Amino acid sequence: MNQCATIAAMTLREAARNRLHWLLLLLAVCAAGLAGLLQQLTLTETRETQALLLSAVLRLAGAGIVACFVVTSMVREAQDGSMQWLLALPIARPVWLLGRLAGFGLFAASVACVAALLCAPFAAMADLGHWTFSLLLELWLLAAFAAFAALSLRHPVPALALVAGFYLLARSTATLGALGRTRDGAATDGLPGGLAWALDALQLLLPRLDLYARGEWLAYGVRDSGLGALAAQAAIYIALLLAAALFDLHRKEVG
């Protein structure tokens, strides 16, 4: 447990060394500018428009920052040999991976808190709580996938491309699935049957990230956020990614 906490603390220190707090501050300044601009541009529903657009931008920016940090951190550690050095110590590999994920999770929590603070003027507290918690779940999911991609591919550009593809597909898989099938379940006219089945398979394989951190909760209030189901989906998928990453990690030689 102590080893896990130490590795998590090292990960957080690395985030601070990378000047990521300045990046979050810059994000805050840009978000305040966007909110001010929208205040001037809207004809009506100013608060709702600010809540919707600001939350959408912060969600995308938060996902980008977390994914870039996780991938570059994991790849750097593999390339400069510190991962091999750590794994040669009497630390179990699952403990090392859990420590790293805990550090990334804490960093993701700080990103979610900054996003929540910036959206706070435009939403009710209870709605903001739902949104922030589900954003945190989404960022944890993404951090786990980014760690898995970086461990497997070992190079930053392919890993980042894979994470971006995963994120975009996971946020649009429901729409793609709806486009691929008519209401009675048949493949849409003109769409090859194989493609419709591939879209179905994609829906089964990916979590529905479009259900997380929905801006409409901030604009119109939460009716039924289904936070329990979102948390369960995040737990299942993070466990899957952790198992896949461990499977890959156990196959690696310690140099």
Place this chain on the structure above:
Amino acid sequence: MIAQARRRVPPATAIALAAALAAQLAWRLAEPAAPSAEGMAAAPSPAVLRLASLGEQQAMARLVMLHTQALDDQPGANTPLRQVDYAALAGRLGAALDLDPRSQYPLLAASRVYAAVDDPARIRTMLGFVASRFGEDPARRWPWLLEAQLAARYRLQDPAQASGYAAQLAAAGAQVPAWARQLAHDQPQPGELAATRAVAGALLQHGMVRDANEARALDSRLQALEPVRPDPGRRVR
């Protein structure tokens, strides 16, 4: 620990940097000004908009509205509403409403902004849009049909169309407040200013105008309808 001594940058590098920056600024300044406004293109299909929104359909609806506003409201490059393609405009407003049916933004823009054009055909397009979307959610959308009725009566001088809208409001029953149905039924008032005042006053009184920008726009509209009075401080010759 390796000390990171700062080395002097060779003057040639500094000069090259400054020259490249100056060239960039000069290039941008020398470029011809952007065209006044691109035409009002038709909205992309609902499926494309949903896919591009990545699940944030309500945010995409706001982007569609802000982009539509920008096409005819660019500072220094206003496209007069008479030159806007109103069929494409109605398509864009409809797309925004499809993405976020709870939003009142497209209907407000149609009834208050785009129906304020000095062209009966274009006014009819906007009023038709408001009336056609009223039935989907009368409880939220009645203020815009009430304003459409006002525009039909006073701007189009078309009492039959105004009565049709009043009948639509009446048919919605309890989903439309009794005072609004009464207001639509009681018109005509003596002139557009009085009628607009009556509707605006009632909307304000019943808390239907909560947004500061909307309240300011409503106030400006009332002021614009006021007849110009001679300045009492100035002697008329």
